[in-house]
Amino acid sequence: MAVSVDEAVATGPARDHTPPARRRGGRGRSVLEVALLTLLAVVMLFPVLWMIETSIKENRDVYAIPAKFFDFTITLDHYRDVFVDPDGGRSALSVSFLNSVVVAGASTVLATVLGVPAAWAYSRFAVKAKKDQLFFILSTRFMPPVVVVIPIFLMYRQVGLIDNKLGLILIYSAFNVPFTIWMMKGFVDEVPAEYEDAAMLDGYTRLQAFRRFTLPLLVPGIAATAVFALIFSWNEFVFATFLTSSDDVRTAPPAIAGLIGGTTTDWGLVAAASVVFALPVLVFAYLVRKHLIAGVTLGAVRR
Amino acid sequence: MAGIEVTALHKRYPDGTVAVDHVDLSIGDGELFVMLGPSGCGKTTTLRAIAGLERQTAGDIRIGETLVNDLPPAERDIAMVFQFYALYPHLKTRDNLAFPLRAEGLPKPEVHERVNEAARLMRLGPLMDRRPRQLSGGEQQRVALARALVRRPRAFLMDEPLTNLDAELRADMRTEIKHLQGELGATMVYVTHDQVEAMSLGHRIAILNKGRVEQIGTPLEVYDRPASLFCAAFIGSPPMNLIEVEVADGKLRSQGGLVLTPPPGLPRDRRLVAGVRPEALEVAEPGAEESVPARVVSVEWLGDEIIYVVDHGGQRDVRVRMPPTVRFATDAKVGLRHTGGTPAVYDVSTEELVA
Ligand SMILES: Nc1ncnc2c1ncn2[C@@H]1O[C@H](COP(=O)(O)OP(=O)(O)OP(=O)(O)O)[C@@H](O)[C@H]1O
Numbered sequence: 222m223a224v225s226v227d228e229a230v231a232t233g234p235a236r237d238h239t240p241p242a243r244r245r246g247g248r249g250r251s252v253l254e255v256a257l258l259t260l261l262a263v264v265m266l267f268p269v270l271w272m273i274e275t276s277i278k279e280n281r282d283v284y285a286i287p288a289k290f291f292d293f294t295i296t297l298d299h300y301r302d303v304f305v306d307p308d309g310g311r312s313a314l315s316v317s318f319l320n321s322v323v324v325a326g327a328s329t330v331l332a333t334v335l336g337v338p339a340a341w342a343y344s345r346f347a348v349k350a351k352k353d354q355l356f357f358i359l360s361t362r363f364m365p366p367v368v369v370v371i372p373i374f375l376m377y378r379q380v381g382l383i384d385n386k387l388g389l390i391l392i393y394s395a396f397n398v399p400f401t402i403w404m405m406k407g408f409v410d411e412v413p414a415e416y417e418d419a420a421m422l423d424g425y426t427r428l429q430a431f432r433r434f435t436l437p438l439l440v441p442g443i444a445a446t447a448v449f450a451l452i453f454s455w456n457e458f459v460f461a462t463f464l465t466s467s468d469d470v471r472t473a474p475p476a477i478a479g480l481i482g483g484t485t486t487d488w489g490l491v492a493a494a495s496v497v498f499a500l501p502v503l504v505f506a507y508l509v510r511k512h513l514i515a516g517v518t519l520g521a522v523r524r
Numbered sequence: 525m526a527g528i529e530v531t532a533l534h535k536r537y538p539d540g541t542v543a544v545d546h547v548d549l550s551i552g553d554g555e556l557f558v559m560l561g562p563s564g565c566g567k568t569t570t571l572r573a574i575a576g577l578e579r580q581t582a583g584d585i586r587i588g589e590t591l592v593n594d595l596p597p598a599e600r601d602i603a604m605v606f607q608f609y610a611l612y613p614h615l616k617t618r619d620n621l622a623f624p625l626r627a628e629g630l631p632k633p634e635v636h637e638r639v640n641e642a643a644r645l646m647r648l649g650p651l652m653d654r655r656p657r658q659l660s661g662g663e664q665q666r667v668a669l670a671r672a673l674v675r676r677p678r679a680f681l682m683d684e685p686l687t688n689l690d691a692e693l694r695a696d697m698r699t700e701i702k703h704l705q706g707e708l709g710a711t712m713v714y715v716t717h718d719q720v721e722a723m724s725l726g727h728r729i730a731i732l733n734k735g736r737v738e739q740i741g742t743p744l745e746v747y748d749r750p751a752s753l754f755c756a757a758f759i760g761s762p763p764m765n766l767i768e769v770e771v772a773d774g775k776l777r778s779q780g781g782l783v784l785t786p787p788p789g790l791p792r793d794r795r796l797v798a799g800v801r802p803e804a805l806e807v808a809e810p811g812a813e814e815s816v817p818a819r820v821v822s823v824e825w826l827g828d829e830i831i832y833v834v835d836h837g838g839q840r841d842v843r844v845r846m847p848p849t850v851r852f853a854t855d856a857k858v859g860l861r862h863t864g865g866t867p868a869v870y871d872v873s874t875e876e877l878v879a
């Protein structure tokens with residue numbers, strides 16, 4: 222998830238908060254800094270920019286040589302094509318977007334519902350061999366997911382979860398639960414156990430104490446964790462490619478990839494679909510950026 | 525209100541730490557009972573076991589007539605004040621106070637009335653609409669106390685409630701708690717590692733060490749006759765002088781020649797140590813009547829008193845409390861004199877009070 226973490230940090234308004242000390246330096250240094258940062262920004266942002274441009278160019282401008290940077294006609298046809306089929310009705314892509322929403326949403330909810338109470342339990346109770354258990358849970362994330370694609374595929378075929386949204390939801394949850402437990406345990410550790418103790422003395426049961434006092438204090442943490450889980454599920458490509466095939470089950474990543482190849486590739490459509498695909502996560506991450514930063518910097522600042 | 529009876533309490537944490545080895549306490553109805561001891565001696569664990577937040581490994585706990593071993597905290601009808609005040613951060617003072625009552629499902633007017641009463645007792649008037657973050661440490665502590673009050677529980681448990689306050693505020697709050705306890709006739713178990721707090725608050729004090737009770741007694745008993753060398757060293761500042769003595773001619777004699785009146789019933793043939801409070805000794809001009817020679821090792825001027833550390837017969841750490849008018853310089857030759865009554869005498873090998 223390292224990439225997601227970086228993305229999350231980048232969404233923060235870090236620039237304005239740069240401490241003055243870092244700005245001092247000589248003039249030469251700041252010129253060099255600016256130059257390097259600009260170069261980096263161009264390298265990083267150009268593909269994104271090009272994708273956005275391509276998505277609003279007419280097809281003949283897309284294929285124009287030399288490439289047209291500015292003087293092209295703007296059209297929203299590609300975006301229409303993303304959602305609407307040429308013969309009217311819903312397009313296959315729009316169905317896959319809907320699938321992505323369902324799969325990513327459901328797997329995130331499932332991972333959160335399972336992971337948060339588990340994190341609470343690991344944080345609050347004396348569990349036998351707690352450290353070993355936690356290490357085991359984390360270790361499931363050590364290997365690259367690709368390694369288990371084949372076994373999962375075989376197992377899923379046995380139980381009939383191939384080409385099934387439930388199958389994707391389950392596998393994504395399985396990947397997100399360990400992450401959720403680890404990240405949420407950090408947040409739970411930060412909430413003093415005395416709140417629950419006090420609540421229990423006030424007449425609540427342990428679970429009520431958790432639900433009414435600890436849980437509200439965990440909301441920022443849950444938001445941050447859920448966004449990371451959501452980003453993972455939303456972007457996941459390998460399992461989606463292997464485990465699904467039909468248009469009405471496939472999620473957006475393999476569906477978009479599927480547009481490439483064949484005799485001709487409608488690059489405008491690919492670009493538009495990619496933009497539509499990238500937007501929700503960006504918007505969502507932007508909305509909860511405060512919580513994201515809190516999640517990323519967790520433990521960095523002691524109270 | 526109700527008394528609390530703790531019998532043969534033992535608590536072993538899952539990691540094997542024995543936090544409480546063997547504790548018997550019998551706390552009377554309406555008593556302010558203080559548990560005093562060094563860090564890690566099991567005070568908090570004992571308190572949490574009474575509250576039901578920690579399940580004891582063995583032993584019984586009774587509140588009033590009820591055996592509460594198997595009751596969850598909610599059913600023990602006890603209020604606890606934590607060192608970290610545990611006020612719900614998202615609630616205003618008013619709601620923090622009302623919370624335990626709403627949990628009980630009391631009707632609104634009654635909740636209102638009780639909250640106001642507790643607020644009046646703890647003088648929270650202007651703080652009622654603030655959140656914990658907007659309160660100072662002392663104010664948070666008053667709110668925490670008020671929250672314990674509103675429920676009118678059968679007993680109060682307090683775990684070092686004043687530790688986070690500065691010295692002055694702590695003294696004020698101490699007076700306040702004592703006053704409140706007397707007014708309500710509340711049973712209160714108060715945990716602290718501050719002996720001044722223990723002495724000034726407690727009707728009785730239990731001194732804990734390594735999960736065991738070393739002594740239970742009134743502040744005076746505990747001060748005058750510490751039950752063990754541990755208690756002798758723990759209570760009093762500066763602590764009691766422990767002077768090696770021998771029984772000879774019906775007197776206690778130290779190596780330096782200091783003569784003390786022996787308490788009746790001293791065992792023979794044991795190495796003994798006499799516990800002598802710094803105020804039971806006096807430094808005087810050398811050769812003064814009934815004095816033995818000693819030398820001033822260091823002098824601590826405390827303003828209202830002077831602590832002389834003197835070398836007496838090779839023992840270099842005998843402390844003497846004197847009024848600030850009596851002045852000797854470091855290294856001065858002085859006479860050391862015992863002015864107190866019969867000292868407490870301890871067996872060196874068992875470390876217990878023998879007479
Ligand atoms: N949850 C726990 N698991 C394992 N050991 C514990 C736990 N809680 C406390 N202990 C250990 O039990 C012993 C007694 O702890 P306790 O908190 O009762 O001490 P205390 O007298 O309250 O000390 P302090 O004055 O520092 O608060 C200590 O050695 C402590 O390390």
Ligand SMILES: [Mg+2]
Pocket residue numbers: 567568569683
């Ligand atoms: Mg403690």
